[in-house]
Amino acid sequence: MDATAVALPELRGAAATKERLLDAAEALFMEHGFEATSLRLITAKAGANLAAANYHFGSKEAMFEAVLTRRLDPMNQERVELLDRFESETAPAPLGCDRILSALFIPALRLARDPAVGGNNFLRLLGRAYADPAPFIRRFLSEQYAQMIARFKTAFGRALPHLPRKELSWRLHFIMGALSYTLAGTDALKIISELNPLATDNDEILLRRLAPFLLAGLTAPLPDLSDVTREFDSEIARRR
Amino acid sequence: MDATAVALPELRGAAATKERLLDAAEALFMEHGFEATSLRLITAKAGANLAAANYHFGSKEAMFEAVLTRRLDPMNQERVELLDRFESETAPAPLGCDRILSALFIPALRLARDPAVGGNNFLRLLGRAYADPAPFIRRFLSEQYAQMIARFKTAFGRALPHLPRKELSWRLHFIMGALSYTLAGTDALKIISELNPLATDNDEILLRRLAPFLLAGLTAPLPDLSDVTREFDSEIARRR
DNA sequence: ATAGGATTAAAACAGTTGTTTGAATTTCTC
DNA sequence: GAGAAATTCAAACAACTGTTTTAATCCTAT
Numbered sequence: 001m002d003a004t005a006v007a008l009p010e011l012r013g014a015a016a017t018k019e020r021l022l023d024a025a026e027a028l029f030m031e032h033g034f035e036a037t038s039l040r041l042i043t044a045k046a047g048a049n050l051a052a053a054n055y056h057f058g059s060k061e062a063m064f065e066a067v068l069t070r071r072l073d074p075m076n077q078e079r080v081e082l083l084d085r086f087e088s089e090t091a092p093a094p095l096g097c098d099r100i101l102s103a104l105f106i107p108a109l110r111l112a113r114d115p116a117v118g119g120n121n122f123l124r125l126l127g128r129a130y131a132d133p134a135p136f137i138r139r140f141l142s143e144q145y146a147q148m149i150a151r152f153k154t155a156f157g158r159a160l161p162h163l164p165r166k167e168l169s170w171r172l173h174f175i176m177g178a179l180s181y182t183l184a185g186t187d188a189l190k191i192i193s194e195l196n197p198l199a200t201d202n203d204e205i206l207l208r209r210l211a212p213f214l215l216a217g218l219t220a221p222l223p224d225l226s227d228v229t230r231e232f233d234s235e236i237a238r239r240r
Numbered sequence: 241m242d243a244t245a246v247a248l249p250e251l252r253g254a255a256a257t258k259e260r261l262l263d264a265a266e267a268l269f270m271e272h273g274f275e276a277t278s279l280r281l282i283t284a285k286a287g288a289n290l291a292a293a294n295y296h297f298g299s300k301e302a303m304f305e306a307v308l309t310r311r312l313d314p315m316n317q318e319r320v321e322l323l324d325r326f327e328s329e330t331a332p333a334p335l336g337c338d339r340i341l342s343a344l345f346i347p348a349l350r351l352a353r354d355p356a357v358g359g360n361n362f363l364r365l366l367g368r369a370y371a372d373p374a375p376f377i378r379r380f381l382s383e384q385y386a387q388m389i390a391r392f393k394t395a396f397g398r399a400l401p402h403l404p405r406k407e408l409s410w411r412l413h414f415i416m417g418a419l420s421y422t423l424a425g426t427d428a429l430k431i432i433s434e435l436n437p438l439a440t441d442n443d444e445i446l447l448r449r450l451a452p453f454l455l456a457g458l459t460a461p462l463p464d465l466s467d468v469t470r471e472f473d474s475e476i477a478r479r480r
Numbered sequence: 481a482t483a484g485g486a487t488t489a490a491a492a493c494a495g496t497t498g499t500t501t502g503a504a505t506t507t508c509t510c
Numbered sequence: 511g512a513g514a515a516a517t518t519c520a521a522a523c524a525a526c527t528g529t530t531t532t533a534a535t536c537c538t539a540t
Contacts, residue, residue: 030373031373032373032374035275036275040528051488051489051490051529051531052487053528054528054530055486055487056487060528132273132371133276134276167449170450173422174422177417177418177422180421181371181420181421182417206410210414212460212463213414213460214414217453217454217457218453220452220453220455223452279497279499280498289517289519290498290499290519293499295516295517
């Protein structure tokens with residue numbers, strides 16, 4: 001209508017249906033997973049024609065990647081920026097593990113907090129994408145995370161100079177695992193919450209609890225592996 | 241041939257194709273996920289007719305549940321038995337957290353170690369099932385795990401009497417999350433391992449490293465949440 | 481107003497999906 | 511060895527999949 005308005009913010013601007021498709025896809029991929037979500041379902045929910053999906057994105061896989069990129073890209077970029085700022089604030093002293101972990105968590109927390117930008121839905125979708133067997137998803141996530149992970153790994157390495165690099169790799173892996181699993185959230189959470197309901201708590205509180213838990217594991221002294229090994233071995237051999 | 245042999249152990253006994261179907265399904269579900277794995281693929285790999293799948297299991301979903309039950313049921317049962325024995329050995333003193341964690345990990349470790357019984361394949365499939373959005377999978381896993389989780393929760397509660405029950409629920413949730421994510425294994429692991437390769441290490445070594453990490457988080461002193469909250473809030477408000 | 485590019489629409493494409501059917505076959509029991 | 515039950519087989523079922531095509535429509539800059 002109004003020719004001077006270059007782009008209406010929400011309604012039917014030029015690339016409005018593309019955005020509506022992303023929103024619908026985000027919700028449905030989260031709910032049913034990638035394979036089980038059909039393009040017809042997505043386009044119907046978005047109020048768009050079926051062909052619009054392939055017109056705007058080229059393929060279903062590319063559409064899925066676009067859904068992830070839209071929020072994942074800014075979040076990981078923010079993580080690195082936050083880490084940079086924390087380091088410059090405390091320079092030349094090395095940054096503590098708790099602050100590094102904060103730089104990793106806070107952008108995710110901000111995403112979880114803001115429902116206008118996808119809210120918890122996207123984080124659940126992300127957690128599920130982490131465990132999806134589809135090769136194109138694995139490849140995509142690897143590329144998306146590689147730089148950010150490397151950046152944080154060197155930061156942790158400075159904070160924990162006595163920890164062997166291999167042990168650090170492991171602990172970082174465990175952290176990313178617990179984080180993504182916690183964000184995915186619906187499954188094992190429900191298993192436990194049926195006994196002691198914490199369903200009313202949202203992802204934000206969950207992250208605030210997860211951080212101290214992981215911090216303890218990250219900064220734990222190097223375990224005497226021979227002890228652990230001995231216990232495991234003797235018990236495993238018992239039933240053989 | 242031999243009428244006295246009630247059931248040949250491996251080859252073409254009465255329920256041999258059923259077992260072959262389970263083996264093929266286990267491998268393919270692990271590789272491609274539930275939705276992306278077709279019954280035609282499974283039956284072809286098992287050298288069976290397509291209709292055999294529905295004949296023996298009734299439906300694809302029931303077949304998937306059978307794949308999981310075959311190994312998950314004994315593993316969880318073994319976990320509880322192991323915990324019982326540990327407790328009776330140290331009675332009346334309460335069991336330490338490290339021993340309780342061992343009872344949780346050792347059966348999984350034994351499964352990972354024995355390739356004849358599925359090996360690492362099944363544990364990866366299990367980790368993926370944990371994150372699968374399909375409602376029937378979530379319901380199934382909840383039922384399978386409910387008793388075992390409850391049993392371990394009371395054990396941990398005895399070992400950590402000062403820890404509020406709600407905090408314990410959280411930490412137990414984190415443990416199950418890190419465990420299942422670690423067992424699923426292929427994705428984020430590869431992200432990090434490309435920087436510092438630990439691809440040569442198998443699930444067994446991974447579990448031996450995970451246990452001390454989680455033990456530290458589990459036995460950590462109750463964090464001063466106001467501290468964590470303050471840091472998070474100030475940083476989140478910064479960009480608003 | 482109008483040409484021209486961007487977007488939408490309806491329809492059909494070629495495959496694949498899980499499931500069912502009814503007859504052929506094997507396997508086991510008496 | 512005959513009869514009955516369990517299992518295998520090939521074929522077809524209807525429904526759904528992602529993608530492509532062709533024509534109609536919208537929007538915008540000339």
